Amino acid sequence: MLGFIVRRSLSGLLTLAAVSVVSFAIIILPPGDALTTYISQIMAATGEMTPEMQRQIEHMQDQYGFNDPLYVQYFKWVRGIVVAGDFGWSFATLRNVSDFIWGLMANTLILIFASMAFIYLLAVPIAFYSAVRPYSLIDYMATFLGFLGLAIPNFMLALFLMFAAYSLTGQVSVGMFSAQMETAAWSVARVLDLLRHIWIPVLVIGSAGMASVIRILRSNLLDELNKPYVQMARAKGVPEWRLLIKYPLRIAINPLLSTIGFLLPDLFGATIIVSIVLGLPTVGPVFLSALLNQDMYLAGSIVLLIAAATIIGTLVSDILLALADPRIRYE
Amino acid sequence: MATPSLRADASTLVEVTDLHVEFPTREGVVHAVRGVSFAIREGETLGIVGESGSGKSVSSQAMLRILPRPGRISRGSIRWHQRLPDGAVRATEITELGDRSSQMNALRRREMSLIMQEPMSALSPVHTIGNQIVERLRLGGSMTRAEARLKAIDLMRSVGIPNPEKRIDAYTFELSGGMRQRAMIAMAIGNAPRLLIADEPTTAVDVTIQAQVIRLLQSLQDSLRMSILIITHDLGVVATLAHRIAVMYRGEIVELGPVRDILKDPRHPYTQGLLRSVASLETSDEDSVATIPGVVPHPFEVVPGCPFHPRCSAFMPGVCDRVAPERTRLAPDREVRCHIYQSRA
Numbered sequence: 001m002l003g004f005i006v007r008r009s010l011s012g013l014l015t016l017a018a019v020s021v022v023s024f025a026i027i028i029l030p031p032g033d034a035l036t037t038y039i040s041q042i043m044a045a046t047g048e049m050t051p052e053m054q055r056q057i058e059h060m061q062d063q064y065g066f067n068d069p070l071y072v073q074y075f076k077w078v079r080g081i082v083v084a085g086d087f088g089w090s091f092a093t094l095r096n097v098s099d100f101i102w103g104l105m106a107n108t109l110i111l112i113f114a115s116m117a118f119i120y121l122l123a124v125p126i127a128f129y130s131a132v133r134p135y136s137l138i139d140y141m142a143t144f145l146g147f148l149g150l151a152i153p154n155f156m157l158a159l160f161l162m163f164a165a166y167s168l169t170g171q172v173s174v175g176m177f178s179a180q181m182e183t184a185a186w187s188v189a190r191v192l193d194l195l196r197h198i199w200i201p202v203l204v205i206g207s208a209g210m211a212s213v214i215r216i217l218r219s220n221l222l223d224e225l226n227k228p229y230v231q232m233a234r235a236k237g238v239p240e241w242r243l244l245i246k247y248p249l250r251i252a253i254n255p256l257l258s259t260i261g262f263l264l265p266d267l268f269g270a271t272i273i274v275s276i277v278l279g280l281p282t283v284g285p286v287f288l289s290a291l292l293n294q295d296m297y298l299a300g301s302i303v304l305l306i307a308a309a310t311i312i313g314t315l316v317s318d319i320l321l322a323l324a325d326p327r328i329r330y331e
Numbered sequence: 332m333a334t335p336s337l338r339a340d341a342s343t344l345v346e347v348t349d350l351h352v353e354f355p356t357r358e359g360v361v362h363a364v365r366g367v368s369f370a371i372r373e374g375e376t377l378g379i380v381g382e383s384g385s386g387k388s389v390s391s392q393a394m395l396r397i398l399p400r401p402g403r404i405s406r407g408s409i410r411w412h413q414r415l416p417d418g419a420v421r422a423t424e425i426t427e428l429g430d431r432s433s434q435m436n437a438l439r440r441r442e443m444s445l446i447m448q449e450p451m452s453a454l455s456p457v458h459t460i461g462n463q464i465v466e467r468l469r470l471g472g473s474m475t476r477a478e479a480r481l482k483a484i485d486l487m488r489s490v491g492i493p494n495p496e497k498r499i500d501a502y503t504f505e506l507s508g509g510m511r512q513r514a515m516i517a518m519a520i521g522n523a524p525r526l527l528i529a530d531e532p533t534t535a536v537d538v539t540i541q542a543q544v545i546r547l548l549q550s551l552q553d554s555l556r557m558s559i560l561i562i563t564h565d566l567g568v569v570a571t572l573a574h575r576i577a578v579m580y581r582g583e584i585v586e587l588g589p590v591r592d593i594l595k596d597p598r599h600p601y602t603q604g605l606l607r608s609v610a611s612l613e614t615s616d617e618d619s620v621a622t623i624p625g626v627v628p629h630p631f632e633v634v635p636g637c638p639f640h641p642r643c644s645a646f647m648p649g650v651c652d653r654v655a656p657e658r659t660r661l662a663p664d665r666e667v668r669c670h671i672y673q674s675r676a
Contacts, residue, residue: 226399228453234397236467236518237439240431247455254457325457326502 001329004322012315019307024074027088027300035066037294038091060089087304088297092290097301101283105305107176108282111205111275112267114198116260118206123213124256128249130214131221146214149207154270158204158277165200174279176201182281201278205270209263217256224248250324257321261314268306342420343412344526344558345394346370350407352386352393352582361630363389363402365582368658371526376552376559378569378590380605381579384627387562390579391528394560395445396430411438414525440471444519448531450511454503454518460487461499464518471522486517490547509540513547520551527551529561533568545571566609570594575664578602581627581638588665598667600645637670645671 039057043049061067065076080086087097130139149157166172174197175182181193224230225248233243272284283302290298322329352364364386371377379387392398394409409425428435444467447453454463464483468474474482480499487495490513503511512532519527529548533541545568552559561572569576569590576593578586578601586599597603604623625642628634634641640651650670659672 228447228449229455231392231397231399232445232447232453233455235395235439235445237436237470238466239436246458251455251457327456327504330502330505 001322004329005319008315008318012311015311016308019311020078020304021074023300023304023307024077026303027077027296028070028073030294030296035060035064035091041091064088081304087301090290090295090298092293092295092298097298101298101301101305104281104283104286105309107280108268108271108284109309110194111176111198111201111271111280111282112264114202115205115209115267115270116263118202119209119213119263120256122206123210124217124253127214127217127221128244130218131225131252132244134222142214146211150211152207154204154208154273155277157207158200158274161200161203162278176280176282201271201274201280204274205267208270209267213256213259216259217252220252220255221248224252254321254325257317257324260317260320261310264310264313265306268309342373343370344373344375345412346408346410347390347394348408348410350390350393350409351405352389352398352402353405354402356401359631363582363630364393366407367579367582367584369577369584369587371558371560373525373558374552374556375575376561376573378573378576379560379562379579380564380566380569380576382564382627384581384630385579386582387579388530389582391445391530391560391562394425395439395443395528396425396428396435397445398430411442413438413442436470440467441522442524443526443528444522444524445528445530446512446515446519446532449535450508450515451503451535453515454511456503459500459502460506460514464499464514464521467518467521483517483521486521487514490514490517490520490551491543492517508536509543512536512540512544516544516547516551520555520557523555524557526558526560529559531563532561533563533565541568548572566594566605578605581634583638583668585639585669586667588662588667592662592665598661598672599639599669600643600671601639604642604644637668645669647671 035057039049042053063076063080065073068076077088080088085098087101089095090097093100126142130136130142133139162172162174176194176197177184177190178193178197181190184190225244227248230243230248233247234240238246268284271280271282272288274280275282275284276288283306287299287302289295290302347370348368350364350367351362354361354363367386367390369377379390381387389398389402392402393404398404404426407426411423411425413421413423415421423434423438425435425438428438454460461480461483464486465476465479468479468482469476484495484499487498492498492510492513498506498510498514503514506514512535516532527548532548533544536544548559548561549572551557559572561569563569573590575588576590577584578593578599580601586593586597586602593602594606597606601623604621607621608623609620623642628638628641636650636652636654637643637656640646643651646652647670654670656668656670656673658666658668660666661672
């Protein structure tokens with residue numbers, strides 16, 4: 001088991017290294033370097049270059065290696081991240097990327113994990129019931145609602161829920177926190193405040209992802225229910241519900257564990273649109289504006305962080321799968 | 332042939348009368364079992380022989396009430412005789428119990444048990460052997476987990492699994508085919524059931540293991556004094572293990588009687604065909620192995636009269652294809668379902 005984790009972690013690190021090259025490629029993709037764009041923006045705005053600015057520009061030139069060959073630039077960028085957690089300079093917001101990226105990432109991950117929890121907590125019992133009572137009214141309703149969630153565009157559902165919440169409560173529920181909680185330190189009150197706001201985006205993102213989870217689990221379970229080991233457990237006199245949970249559900253859930261990894265990028269994609277519509281302080285809208293403004297250090301950093309989160313998610317789902325299924329552990 | 336003799340006064344353990352099982356499907360109703368009657372006495376081994384699709388497994392699944400969907404018992408009775416601690420006998424009508432009722436589960440936990448053809452698929456791949464044996468032991472009696480584990484190790488040793496202290500924590504895929512089959516038998520005999528239903532226990536293992544499994548079942552029957560219902564298409568297996576055999580064709584028992592009598596003197600044309608089609612060392616190359624002409628009709632097909640008449644060598648036109656034959660008693664313990672013998676009755 002330990003060997004398995006070490007092997008998977010190493011291959012995760014390799015993937016991360018490859019992704020960092022791709023992220024860097026995105027950074028240097030636009031013609032000209034970011035610094036030149038920055039200088040010309042300043043020149044256009046103020047018409048002159050103060051000595052102080054001149055020093056700052058020289059310092060950056062040295063720090064990010066704009067005059068060096070590409071591979072040196074790449075290594076300077078990576079060293080900055082690894083040694084000092086420095087992701088580079090955001091030329092559009094005139095701040096260090098690392099100064100504000102972590103808060104946005106935290107909000108994004110909170111939203112993604114809340115949606116994931118919502119999906120699994122609801123989809124697993126629904127799929128379980130649908131498989132045990134196939135072609136029942138509830139089975140058809142679950143299928144119908146699942147496809148409805150899949151078919152309605154996220155932005156539309158988000159707008160509708162926003163409108164519904166406004167009509168019912170008279171309050172515009174946007175953002176992830178109330179104004180006074182926006183920058184407060186984490187506390188019980190802040191978590192409660194988060195829960196009051198987050199249900200709309202979670203509902204929107206979750207409803208889109210739920211259908212596929214229900215379909216996968218339902219069909220897995222239907223396959224397992226007819227396996228001889230289920231009949232055998234019945235012949236042993238195991239009470240039916242205990243039997244269904246201990247044997248077929250336990251086995252049908254395994255393939256689902258491996259989907260956690262690739263559900264992450266899907267959910268990230270969903271957070272972008274939902275965050276723009278609902279004005280959520282996540283990475284999504286910042287990512288979009290960074291790409292529009294050619295703020296390449298910011299865009300590249302976001303790509304890198306999201307990729308890292310996906311790699312870690314995949315690693316975790318691999319480990320969970322190995323824990324749950326001895327057949328995989330022993331391969 | 333060392334068939335142990337049965338006490339003549341042995342009482343009946345289970346009595347199946349006119350059992351019908353059907354599977355309503357979208358394409359039509361499949362009548363898998365059509366009026367099967369047999370009894371199993373205490374300490375007796377009954378062998379049910381037949382081709383695939385003859386309803387032999389379905390009959391045993393009906394006894395355990397574990398018919399796969401959408402199968403259901405449409406008619407008939409399965410009467411279970413339970414011996415109470417004070418010596419009295421309580422009869423339970425299994426067909427009247429709910430298939431998930433606690434009374435049915437009580438019978439499954441203590442009175443009867445099942446071993447299946449393929450232990451690899453009949454045991455859960457994600458639970459250890461020990462987990463599954465302990466589960467059965469704890470369902471059958473009030474045992475702590477630790478007691479059940481010790482008992483499970485004993486059981487595994489008694490079915491000939493070497494090093495059971497280690498193997499108890501193994502998963503099915505870590506064991507060989509023979510060891511898996513033994514583990515399943517250990518689980519089945521866990522609560523000293525009075526009937527062991529063995530559904531093709533030797534089909535999925537190779538020949539050397541087959542002999543071991545049969546010897547194991549024989550010695551377990553001697554030591555536990557349980558009855559065995561063995562379902563197989565292998566006449567060699569029933570010849571070694573069974574006291575009596577029932578030959579099934581298309582959901583009906585066509586011939587029933589003591590194993591020696593039937594093997595020596597088969598009466599039903601189907602049984603005669605089955606026995607001829609067994610390859611033996613005496614079979615010369617020229618006349619190779621005999622086969623029964625034709626194929627088993629499709630389950631949806633309605634065959635009027637005797638179900639075997641389209642393939643029968645003794646077919647009597649106007650009789651066999653019109654009238655279904657009745658059960659005819661040839662001797663106190665022997666019956667056949669064929670028109671040839673009906674006139675004599």
